[in-house]
Amino acid sequence: MIFITVKFHVRAEYADKWLDLVDDFTRATRAEPGNLFFEWSRSVDNPHEFVLVEAFRDSEAGKAHVEAEHFKAGTEAMSYAVAETPRIVSTEIPEMDGWGAMGEVTPKTA
Structure with a gap:
């Protein structure tokens, strides 16, 4: 599995429009046959x-x-909205095909 995390620092005027801006790119990527997941989050900080x-x-x-x-269309659209070059971590994780269970936290009843 190729696992990638990217941080995008967006210009203030695009912050509330970002998810709309990347929506077509997101949908198309999620539809790719080799995509396992493609998920956006907004920083709480x-x-x-x-x-x-x-x-x-x-x-x-x-x-x-x-x-x-x-991908080409999405990155072109993003280039006008980012405040700086995005930061990326990309690595190959052998013998994984998606999310695994976290053993340290399990649901309990009260």
């Missing part, structure tokens, strides 16, 4: 920062994502 957590089945799926037309 900085209202101008959005965090993208995404994963692809393998490097081939990740490469197809970056070569897709919707």
